[in-house]
Amino acid sequence: MKRILTLLLIALALVGCATPPNELIVTKQEVYIPNKSLFKCPYPYLPGHFSSNREVAGTIVRLYGNNMECSNNMKALHQDLLHARNIVKKY
Numbered sequence: 001m002k003r004i005l006t007l008l009l010i011a012l013a014l015v016g017c018a019t020p021p022n023e024l025i026v027t028k029q030e031v032y033i034p035n036k037s038l039f040k041c042p043y044p045y046l047p048g049h050f051s052s053n054r055e056v057a058g059t060i061v062r063l064y065g066n067n068m069e070c071s072n073n074m075k076a077l078h079q080d081l082l083h084a085r086n087i088v089k090k091y
Helices: 001-016 053-090
Strands: none
Touching: none
C-alpha cells in the first residue's frame, strides 16, 4: 500500500512539473515626446507704429511666413501624435 501511495505521489509530482508555467502579461507603456522644433511658432516684433507702407507690407510678409511655419509645425506634430496613437492601439 505504501508503494502504491509513493508511486502515486511521484506521478503527481511529475505531472505538476510537466505543466507549463502560467504566462505573465506585461503591458509596456511609453511616453511619446515629439521633436522640440515642432513647437516653434515664431512671431516678429511689431512696432507700435509704421512709418511707411513698405514697413507694413514687410511685416505682413513676415507674419505670413511665420504663420506658414507654425501651421506646418502643428500639422507635423498632429501627424506624429496620430502615428504614436496608432502604434499604441496595436498593443
